[in-house]
Structure formats: structure tokens, C-alpha cells
Amino acid sequence: MPDKTLRMRRAGRTDANRPIMLAIAGDSAAGKTTLTRGLVDALGPGRCVSLCADDYHRYDRSERRGLPFTALHPDCNHVEIMEQHLQLLATGAPILKPVYDHSTGELTRPELVEPAQVVIVEGLLPLHTKLSRACFDVTVYLDPPEEIRRGWKVARDTGARGYSEDQVLAELERREPESEAYIRPQRAHADVVVRFAPIESRDDPADTPLSATVSLRPTIAHPDLSGVLQPGLSRAMHLTLERDADGRPVESLHVHGYAPREESVAVEKAIWTALGEPDRDTPECLGRIGDRRSEPLTIAQLLLLYHLIGVDR
């Protein structure tokens, strides 16, 4: 029956309307959801859908208790199904996505996800395999210093998820070998690496927003920032040519948390206009961290929106 493949192909649909696929990878509490939320809100639900790759957990919380690895391990996840679903979304097909309920630790009823013009996939392992990486147009890795991430994880998990600080710290220690083996290697496969951190050489007040270093690898075409990086705005951000940790050349955009807000906002406006959406103001949903604002986060989000808005494929 050699004609079955052909029959299926003929009877199927074409993938004319394939979405732009953005991956946001990083360790637990690295800021993936915060970065994603601003992008989703800026694009609007009609244009953008986001999903979490951690829903592909193979075991629920009680089953994981007896296992020799944590939720970070690829064997703890349906990686092959994740690859399959990413391929489907990338070709414009809907998926029935599994659902992991973080509040109960249970796997529950799956949900239909129809691809929009933009699909954002955030999670622990979206860039783990060659096939999963092949599904994305733009890949991002969130790389805060470990002590910053630790603080974020303690704050989140002792709050919303009801753990004690000791429990969270013990879990971080248990996960460390798998972070090293599976999460951090994804950094090398990112087109954009975003690192939020204080600037160590400065003695800024404690409430100064974190600065951002946005590493732009020459693996994709980034926005031309020459019109934005004007001398009068260099306190808000500047660009340097560097070698990455692995020796590869990279352009690093340093966005300063200590810059006066009006200068950061002028940079934002310039990038937003360059995106070809001058009629609207820079969306207010960008830069939000809970009820605070961060201009470096806004700028990082704008640089990603460049790849998602009005792209000519």
C-alpha cells in the first residue's frame, strides 16, 4: 500500500499560514513568564498565542517522588511529543496540548491550541533537541546570575506555590546537576541571550531596576540600532562587540537600569517607531514585573517584538 502517504498528504491541509515561532528557554524562575507576558499582551490574543513547554511533564508530582531525577530531566518529559507538537504548530496545525497544573502537581485535561500569527513557547527545555530548535524562527535564553535567580525562585515558590524557603533551596540544590546538564547548554543555541543583573561596578540604590545585557548572536538578522543609538541616549544603552563565553563573536546591548526614565523612554519610542508601528504609543504592557516597571525589560521585549511584528517571510 505505497500510496497511503500520498493519500494522506492529498487529503490533508496545506501549511500556507505558518506562524512565527519564538522560544524562550531558561531555568526555573529565570523570568520566562514575565518576559513572555509583555510580548503576548503587546501583540494581543488575536495575533499571538503562548504555551509552556513544561506542560509536557511525563509524570505528575506524586509519581516524580519515586524517580531518580527531577522535572528538569529530559526523561521526565515527553520530549518526542513536544517536538511533534512544535512541528505541528510551526506548520500551522492545531495541537491538543497536555496540561500540568502547578498548583496541584497533577496532569489534567488537555487543551486545544490553535496557532496564531505568533506562537511563543516558554519553558525549561524548548531548545533541548535539534528537532525542537528547528521549529523556531527566533530563540531566546534567559540567563540571570544564579544568585538573582535563586532569590526570584524563593520569592515565587514561598509565595504562590506555598513552599518554605528551606524546601526551595533544597530543591535548587537537588536540581543543580540537571540544570548544568540540560538547561544551561541551551544557552549556546539561542539567537538572543538576555541577562538581567545589577551593574557590579556601580553603587546604585537598592531599588534601582536591574540592568539588562542583551546578547545578539549573528545567527539571525537583528534590528538596525544605528538610528536609535544616538549620543544623547548613551546613558540608556550602548552596544559593544564582544566574545561570548564560548569565544564566539556577539554584539552586546547594555541597557542601563540606572538611566533616567525619560532617556529610556526615548529609546523605547525610537525602537517602536522603527518597528513600523508609529501610530500607537509603546504598549504599556511592556516592562511590567508585577506592579513595578522596568525600562530594560521594555527594551528587551521591544527587540524581540522586532522579529514578531510585520516580518516578511
Next chain:
Amino acid sequence: MPDKTLRMRRAGRTDANRPIMLAIAGDSAAGKTTLTRGLVDALGPGRCVSLCADDYHRYDRSERRGLPFTALHPDCNHVEIMEQHLQLLATGAPILKPVYDHSTGELTRPELVEPAQVVIVEGLLPLHTKLSRACFDVTVYLDPPEEIRRGWKVARDTGARGYSEDQVLAELERREPESEAYIRPQRAHADVVVRFAPIESRDDPADTPLSATVSLRPTIAHPDLSGVLQPGLSRAMHLTLERDADGRPVESLHVHGYAPREESVAVEKAIWTALGEPDRDTPECLGRIGDRRSEPLTIAQLLLLYHLIGVDR
């Protein structure tokens, strides 16, 4: 980014080991599970996996209460996802299959299904669309007379599923327009139509097993029965050339429930030997209906096994 499709294809797996796909369609309580179970047991779990297309229900039981259609309606099912999963299985890929729990009426945690050498898909709507049909190598429709099916449904749903007889009969009435519109039209797309019924012209005792009429459409190559249909065995079964209800030519195998058991068993042995598995006896798991046996069911199952065992694709 026109290379993404290619990148995904290159990074993906080949579909060298694609399974044989068998569909068993039919209305509620038409005997799909009974027919399937014997095939699955005869092939063994290493060679065969079966799944139920009714797991693709879009709504759970409580959600369906407010809807203007029943579970039989295509809009009540994730038909597009079912098509997608059938394509994946047909090309040798695993799926994360949704699960509908008939005992609670809830949609629950999905389960991984890895395709075996044979994949059997039984359900209400597996042959509903052109694309779903394209995924199968052999398609079967179970077509008992309505009064027989009604009796089976009452017996099952008042027993295992805890409804009253009046509730089951009311539900059958409510479903009838959708049975007519969506379930019964699938009969026209089946390679094999199986009808279990008493022979009306005879006055057999009430405990006589139902006879089977197995319509073999010339849409696939059926086994050569000339070696089996010997004069001495004509009480067990005979073959006639007929016109189907829609006027198309069809070969009808009449398997008689009243035949002496030893003649039926001789026919079974002859078919089983013709399948090229002469070393083993005809599997005892065939023909089982609860704790009773039916030789016509055994023979119908053997004719289907012909397409599943030792097929040279």
C-alpha cells in the same frame, strides 16, 4: 525563513516502520469493542495496539448537557486532532492521546500511545473525514440491525454504566438524527461490512449464536477463500455475489450461527492455516463475547486478521 520546513524534516525521524492501520467504525454498542478485543488478544500486545476514537470528545459529560447535539456529532469531537493523530500513527509516530473516562464522564490525563506493527482504531467516527479514511489500510463498519443494537445498548448501559432502561431508550431516540447523519454514512467507506443477525427465514432456538454476513468490497484484496469453501463445509458458510444497498457489487460471506460447531471449527482452522500460521492452533481468544463463544465472530475476526498478519507492504 523558507528553510524551516526543510530543517524540521531533516532534524526529524523517518517513517520507515509504519504500522498497518485498521478502523472499526459503528454506532454505539454495535460490537466494536468485542470485535477489537479478539484481534488485539490474537496478535498480542507486542504486535498490536488499539485505541478508541471516542476519546477525542471535545466536551465532558457536564458540558455536553448544555449543548444542542450529542456525543455522536462531529462538532462534539476534536475531529481535526483525531485526523492529526491518525496521520502520526500511520507514519509510525507516537501520540499523546486524550482520555475520556466513560465511568465518570470526565476528560482526564492523556496517555502516550506508541504505534505497534498493527494499530486498531475503533469508535463512532474514525471514517468520518476523507483525511481520516486516508490513514487506514483496512476499514470495517459494524452494521447490526437496529433492534439488535438497541438490545445490546440497553444491556450494556443499564449494567456497566448504571442507567435505567428508559434513560437508554430516550438517549437512543435523541441520538437517532445524528446516527443517520454522521454514523451510518461511514458504512459506504468500509472495505468490510460485518452484520451479526439471526437468519429470519429460520426458526432456530433462542440460544443459537447470531449469524454473520461479512460483505467484502473490492476496494482491497481479500483472502482467497476457494480453498476454504469446500462442499462439505457449506453449512458453516457460503459466498454469494450481491449488490449492496447502494447498488455496488459486493461479495457476501454468509457465516451461519446454526452450523454444527465442528464444521465451523474446520473452516476456522482452514482460514488460520491459509494465514501462514499453521504451527499454532486458532487462538482461543477469538469469538469471545463475555464468557460465551461465537463461531461466526471467530470467522469474521479471522478474515480481518488476514490483513494484519504477515502482510507484505
